[in-house]
Amino acid sequence: MDLLVAIDGPAASGKGTLSQKIAAHYGLRHLDTGLSYRAVAKALLDSGQPLDNEEIAVKVAKALDLGTMKREELAIHAVGEAASKIAVMPHVRQALVEKQREFASLAKGAVLDGRDIGTVVCPDAPVKLYVTASPEVRATRRYHEILARGNDTDEAQILADIKLRDERDMGRSDSPLKPAEDAHLLDTSKMTIEAAFEAAKSIIDAAAENN
Numbered sequence: 001m002d003l004l005v006a007i008d009g010p011a012a013s014g015k016g017t018l019s020q021k022i023a024a025h026y027g028l029r030h031l032d033t034g035l036s037y038r039a040v041a042k043a044l045l046d047s048g049q050p051l052d053n054e055e056i057a058v059k060v061a062k063a064l065d066l067g068t069m070k071r072e073e074l075a076i077h078a079v080g081e082a083a084s085k086i087a088v089m090p091h092v093r094q095a096l097v098e099k100q101r102e103f104a105s106l107a108k109g110a111v112l113d114g115r116d117i118g119t120v121v122c123p124d125a126p127v128k129l130y131v132t133a134s135p136e137v138r139a140t141r142r143y144h145e146i147l148a149r150g151n152d153t154d155e156a157q158i159l160a161d162i163k164l165r166d167e168r169d170m171g172r173s174d175s176p177l178k179p180a181e182d183a184h185l186l187d188t189s190k191m192t193i194e195a196a197f198e199a200a201k202s203i204i205d206a207a208a209e210n211n
């Protein structure tokens with residue numbers, strides 16, 4: 001299917017899980033754009049460089065090859081926090097958005113997920129979803145995810161981090177996280193992964209019929 005699906009939402013809302021399932025179901029390529037911000041942040045952390053120097057961060061962003069990003073290496077909670085700090089920098093965003101748009105245009109049908117896909121990266125996408133869940137539900141999901149990876153963690157701290165990250169992502173001046181005007185809202189707080197997928201599928205199938 002030649003279809004572009006834009007999925008946005010806050011941290012741990014389930015947009016990545018949903019995007020993967022949608023991509024597999026419709027035979028589309030998938031780009032988790034959060035990984036690109038994480039990759040830049042991790043490269044800076046690993047090389048002992050500051051997270052608040054835009055010039056350095058832009059160089060790293062421009063050199064990034066989206067094809068080399070490895071989810072397992074970038075999934076660490078602290079890398080997500082660092083990513084949201086460099087994501088406030090307009091020139092870093094510009095460099096990454098360029099690569100993300102290229103992915104979207106080269107692919108014959110794709111799912112992109114992130115924070116600004118429906119509003120900035122692919123504003124003309126025919127299907128846009130804004131996936132959300134309460135901060136408490138998201139913190140509990142992330143807590144269990146970290147425990148399942150065999151790491152110890154503190155759920156209250158995760159909730160505090162999630163709230164801070166929401167503030168940073170929704171409050172920045174460049175490309176803040178918000179639903180596109182034509183996005184379908186999907187609150188998964190009380191939905192299983194399967195139920196969320198079924199709801200998303202109905203939205204996508206209806207949109208595909210109308211196009």
Ligand SMILES: Nc1ncnc2c1ncn2[C@@H]1O[C@H](COP(=O)(O)OP(=O)(O)OP(=O)(O)O)[C@@H](O)[C@H]1O
Pocket residue numbers: 009010011012013014015016017018034080141142144145188191192193194196
């Ligand atoms: N509807 C759901 N019910 C229960 N657990 C869910 C649901 N959706 C996702 N999860 C789980 O919640 C966790 C976070 O999901 P996921 O990684 O997809 O979120 P995300 O929005 O992509 O997060 P991030 O922005 O931090 O990458 C995962 O462990 C996933 O399995």
Ligand SMILES: Nc1ccn([C@@H]2O[C@H](COP(=O)(O)O)[C@@H](O)[C@H]2O)c(=O)n1
Pocket residue numbers: 011012033034035037038080083084085087113114115116117165169
């Ligand atoms: N399109 C995007 C995607 C991500 N970000 C920033 O990166 C952080 C990490 O993203 P995850 O989805 O992997 O959690 C996120 O908190 C955002 O600050 C972005 O700005 N735009």
